[in-house]
Amino acid sequence: MAARHRTRGATAGAALALALSAVLAGCGDESPADTARKAESAVGSIASEASEAVESATAEAGHRLDAIQGGTDVKDDVRTGPTATGTDGRVRTEVTVRNTDDASRSFAVQVAFRDAGGRLVDTVIVTVDHVRAGYSATATARSTHDLPGKIRAEVARALRY
Structure with missing residues (x-):
């Protein structure tokens, strides 16, 4: 058998790490509050992308199962x-x-x-x-x-x- x-699926963890490192690398003269807001925005964006990837994978799985005849x-x-x-x-x-x-x-x-x-x-x-x-x-x-x-x-x- x-x-x-x-x-x-998606590799949301790697994307999250890259987004956060990009935000944190550019924090130079910004206040901690500005940096935190940018990090929160990046995390929200990645979470949204991960959610969309799961939705897409779920839809694809549904299509594959629907295609099974009989x-x-x-x-x-x-x-x-x-x-x-x-x-x-x-x-x-x-x-x-x-x-x-x-x-x-x-x-x-x-x-x-x-x-x-x-x-x-x-x-x-x-x-x-x-x-x-x-x-x-x-x-x-x-x-x-x-x-x-x-x-x-x-x-x-x-x-x-």
């Missing part, structure tokens, strides 16, 4: 495990699919990564191919970028085809 990962909604047959952050800063979770059909089937699962406040911070699609009838199989979903803090994973959508 091969598992493929299809992901899309897919059956099987969200209740899919589970995510606990999350763990790898040495690369990416969050991972094990995705388990259960094939309740009477024939071998494949699955496409959209996994949503949420922060401690419940805010969507990333989404990915994981495919699990050729799961035999009556059996379960696993794959690993991996965030597209570093996700700091406590992150939980949930099944947003799942199709069996």
Whole structure:
């Protein structure tokens, strides 16, 4: 059983670091209040871009799942495990699919990564191919970028085809 990962996202952390260093590097004769306002503006801009990237990735995931012909909604047959952050800063979770059909089937699962406040911070699609009838199989979903803090994973959508 091969598992493929299809992901899309943004590297907001790197962009944030670059924006903040650019703001702080140019603070020369400015007051601390001016510097703080510029930093806040930069952070707000990056947060907005990160939010737009997550929205874009979510829309793309939806389009990919909608393009699967003959897919059956099987969200209740899919589970995510606990999350763990790898040495690369990416969050991972094990995705388990259960094939309740009477024939071998494949699955496409959209996994949503949420922060401690419940805010969507990333989404990915994981495919699990050729799961035999009556059996379960696993794959690993991996965030597209570093996700700091406590992150939980949930099944947003799942199709069996």
